[in-house]
Amino acid sequence: xxxxxxxxxxxxxxxxxxxxxxxxxxxxxxxxxxxxxxxxxxxxxxxxxxxxxxxxxxxxxxxxxxxxxxxxxxxxxxxxxxxxxxxxxxxxxxxxxxxxxxxxxxxxxxxxxxxxxxxxxxxxxxxxxxxxxxxxxxxxxxxxxxxxxxxxxxxxxxxxxxxxxxxxxxxxxxxxxxxxxxxxxxxxxxxxxxxxxxxxxxxxxxxxxxxxxxxxxxxxxxxxxxxxxxxxxxxxxxxxxxxxxxxxxxxxxxxxxxxxxxxxxxxxxxxxxxxxxxxxxxxxxxxxxxxxxxxxxxxxxxxxxxxxxxxxxxxx
Amino acid sequence: xxxxxxxxxxxxxxxxxxxxxxxxxxxxxxxxxxxxxxxxxxxxxxxxxxxxxxxxxxxxxxxxxxxxxxxxxxxxxxxxxxxxxxxxxxxxxxxxxxxxxxxxxxxxxxxxxxxxxxxxxxxxxxxxxxxxxxxxxxxxxxxxxxxxxxxxxxxxxx
Ligand code: SF4
Ligand code: SF4
Numbered sequence: 001x002x003x004x005x006x007x008x009x010x011x012x013x014x015x016x017x018x019x020x021x022x023x024x025x026x027x028x029x030x031x032x033x034x035x036x037x038x039x040x041x042x043x044x045x046x047x048x049x050x051x052x053x054x055x056x057x058x059x060x061x062x063x064x065x066x067x068x069x070x071x072x073x074x075x076x077x078x079x080x081x082x083x084x085x086x087x088x089x090x091x092x093x094x095x096x097x098x099x100x101x102x103x104x105x106x107x108x109x110x111x112x113x114x115x116x117x118x119x120x121x122x123x124x125x126x127x128x129x130x131x132x133x134x135x136x137x138x139x140x141x142x143x144x145x146x147x148x149x150x151x152x153x154x155x156x157x158x159x160x161x162x163x164x165x166x167x168x169x170x171x172x173x174x175x176x177x178x179x180x181x182x183x184x185x186x187x188x189x190x191x192x193x194x195x196x197x198x199x200x201x202x203x204x205x206x207x208x209x210x211x212x213x214x215x216x217x218x219x220x221x222x223x224x225x226x227x228x229x230x231x232x233x234x235x236x237x238x239x240x241x242x243x244x245x246x247x248x249x250x251x252x253x254x255x256x257x258x259x260x261x262x263x264x265x266x267x268x269x270x271x272x273x274x275x276x277x278x279x280x281x282x283x284x285x286x287x288x289x290x291x292x293x294x295x296x297x298x299x300x301x302x303x304x305x306x307x308x309x310x311x312x313x314x315x316x
Numbered sequence: 317x318x319x320x321x322x323x324x325x326x327x328x329x330x331x332x333x334x335x336x337x338x339x340x341x342x343x344x345x346x347x348x349x350x351x352x353x354x355x356x357x358x359x360x361x362x363x364x365x366x367x368x369x370x371x372x373x374x375x376x377x378x379x380x381x382x383x384x385x386x387x388x389x390x391x392x393x394x395x396x397x398x399x400x401x402x403x404x405x406x407x408x409x410x411x412x413x414x415x416x417x418x419x420x421x422x423x424x425x426x427x428x429x430x431x432x433x434x435x436x437x438x439x440x441x442x443x444x445x446x447x448x449x450x451x452x453x454x455x456x457x458x459x460x461x462x463x464x465x466x467x468x469x470x471x472x473x474x
Contacts, residue, residue, distance in 0.1 A: 241454075244451065248407065248408070312385075312402070
């Protein structure tokens with residue numbers, strides 16, 4: 001994957017010097033291991049900051065909505081799908097974005113590595129093909145990368161960008177034998193009370209910081225429903241009903257749009273698996289309307305269209 | 317004192333189901349009194365927030381009724397609504413709201429008897445699941461806040 005770094009720098013250099021774009025959005029090393037952070041490079045002499053590694057899990061499409069300038073952006077499969085959604089929803093024009101497509105092997109979940117280390121602090125994490133070398137004070141571990149992927153990456157079926165201007169490497173084989181909804185079905189099998197409790201426990205530690213919303217490229221409304229005050233549909237307290245209202249509405253607002261990029265979960269400081277809400281909707285949308293978000297630019301998102309013969313067994 | 321009666325919020329489209337409710341009344345058709353009607357311009361006007369809002373305020377059930385597909389006053393409002401409702405109902409039930417609390421129907425303004433019949437069905441279904449227990453936002457009342465403060469003051473003053 002590190003091979004992409006050179007390609008990204010080269011492309012950034014070229015695009016900025018030729019004035020094809022005003023900025024390049026990519027990643028640079030974070031201040032601690034396993035935390036690559038987004039960076040917006042505007043000058044050719046700063047392209048050396050750009051890197052690519054297995055910790056670039058943040059969805060960069062988040063920085064594209066409502067932009068006025070022209071930008072280049074590195075895009076994994078999921079990012080590219082969110083760019084498609086931005087195009088469908090007129091958040092940016094195609095000629096404003098230059099997409100550096102990054103075929104992806106899945107991103108590493110830093111929390112899984114931390115958990116494995118049981119309190120030992122990683123000072124350096126190196127990637128080498130399919131392994132991760134984690135070292136710190138008095139220890140060195142070699143981990144199998146695949147076992148430490150983000151949950152959403154494990155079940156990802158769109159690792160290759162669906163839209164791009166140039167590819168940073170050869171397309172990677174798509175995973176075909178994954179069961180995307182195993183967890184959703186497990187919850188579906190519970191009784192009502194069990195499901196209520198399951199989600200109660202799930203969001204019990206939510207501190208309403210809205211990091212999940214802020215990390216999501218789909219959440220670009222000028223005024224989020226959580227900030228509305230007249231009327232106020234959801235209270236700002238940590239009352240469990242308010243918290244659940246927030247989670248239900250957040251999930252509903254991304255229904256038929258969520259690409260399961262995992263940025264929300266990744267951003268949550270309380271490690272709440274918020275994708276449990278969005279995945280149910282994703283599954284329903286697929287089953288009811290046969291739609292997968294952000295795969296093709298043509299057509300409308302499922303809640304922005306209808307078919308006269310849509311299923312309606314639930315209506316009297 | 318155990319005569320609990322379900323409280324149901326009904327969002328009725330002005331152009332059909334609301335008219336049907338009116339016609340049911342004019343025609344002296346009997347239907348249970350457990351529904352509180354809120355008139356909306358179209359079933360497409362229903363924002364999921366309204367439904368959550370009703371539940372948060374302690375409604376035992378919510379019933380949304382609009383025009384039959386193809387009959388929407390605004391041509392296609394109910395078609396969009398149908399997709400929203402399907403996903404919302406599924407999401408709410410997936411997260412633990414009992415099936416039987418949320419109801420949807422298409423009732424034209426001429427279908428007074430379908431209105432009365434559906435009202436009975438909805439009320440019975442909600443009665444069967446019982447009083448709402450989940451997803452109710454309870455505000456602390458003034459007494460909750462004031463009483464302890466006063467008690468503390470009393471102690472201090474002696
Ligand atoms: S809801 Fe989460 S997984 Fe879905 S697009 Fe937004 S950040 Fe990505
Ligand atoms: S990021 Fe986590 S803690 Fe913050 S609002 Fe979202 S779910 Fe709650």
